[in-house]
Amino acid sequence: MKESLDPGCSCGCDNHGNKEPVSGLQSTGVSIMLKMDYTQAGCGIEPKNTFADYEKPGYILSSFVEDFILSDTGLVPKVKTKMDKSDIKATIMVRSGIGRNNYKVAPGLYCVGNPDKTSEVMITANFKLTFDHLRRELENINAWILVLDTRGVNVWCAAGKGTFSTKELVKRIKLCSLEKVVDHKRVIVPQLGATGVAAKTVKRESGFRVVYGPVRAKDIPAFLGNNRKADKKMRMVTFTFIERLILTPVELNTILKPALITSVVLIFLSGFGPGIFSFSSAFGRGMVSVLALIVGIISGAVITPTLLPYIPFKEFAAKGIISGAVFAALLFLLISSAIYGVAAFISLFLFIVAISSYLSMNFTGATPFTSPSGVEKEMKRFIPVQVIALVISTGLWIYSAF
Amino acid sequence: MEDIRYLDDVSSLVLNQDKCIGCGLCTEVCPHNVFELRQGKSTIIDFNACMECGACVNNCPSNALEVSPGVG
């Protein structure tokens, strides 16, 4: 596979043949791409578009690639710095938790603008949203982009999981013959990748010096303009209202399946009563308990995350108890006529609070400031409380039917 | 992140100032501004902000830092 015609040979990496798509090209695995449909065009019209040199049977061009430039290691895809419709559509899909799995960019070397041997090399992950964030901020900048294979996961999570790593960085630098692409021996790694990268090892094994860039891609132009220096603000993570809100659809999505199973169990439990089992009470009381479940989920997976700093206590589980209690009270105000007896009220209250507390605690896994030691401490204290609340709640719910 | 804080006194971060050569890399990679260079040595100025991400440990050239999340 070393023919000079191979258009994907942009980085001398292992992307050739049918193993992995070449950077900038996606494998369709089916047919040759047709630029002209002759039946529609009509035979009287001269076909205008001829194939570009980089087009290749079995591959279609990634929509974010606008051209290819020739570097000392071959053709390198040049990417757009503007998002188009397909990018925005795909972003919405990912954010709502649909089709997240197959949203990757082929690893390898890309570029923006017209980079030369003195241009910076930006390192990033192959999660498409991460890649999009980066290229959007590189307008009017000439730079190389080296995409690591992080299995389609963002820099922060991949660094924690060990795919955005020293090993992968060194491997990608070598596969792409980076020393032939640039004269300087420097790569810019996003600061949040530092959890997975050891600068001294990268230097020893590849010869390249790691310079840590800012946390957020939007600060890159300022960082580059300031001689690759980031100020304190650029170095600190934030967890703003919007950043927290963006995470909630994915949280909800992962809860969907267990919630459906729980609903079935709840309806079943609600059927027990004086007549052993009653379908009408399974339906009537079942609906009330499912409503309580929904309220608990909204409280724990949406309200606690978004209102995080405004809810008292530092433990997420405790915050969840507070928001759960408030929401349980609100629910009772609305549907008190559908709930019979003190036992039923207490049961539903404990249920909502336990669900909310558990899901709030679960959210510690999505934040950029909770230490694993702290989470462990919190879990040891609150899981027993949540379990006891659930057991009492179930007992009271069955009892309240009699 | 000054507005949102997590639990106090839980981080397992340890800095051995005797080993520190004052390169300042930990102050660069830490996303929570836990360190500051004082008189050529790294100093922990905000222990409770540490989230045990390990970025500082990974990059310290003289093994002056340690963190063991989830132990203890």
Ligand code: SF4
């Ligand atoms: S472990 Fe992470 S948060 Fe803690 S001091 Fe080191 S870099 Fe900062």
Ligand code: SF4
């Ligand atoms: S990275 Fe290590 S040697 Fe460098 S300043 Fe921090 S503690 Fe000291």
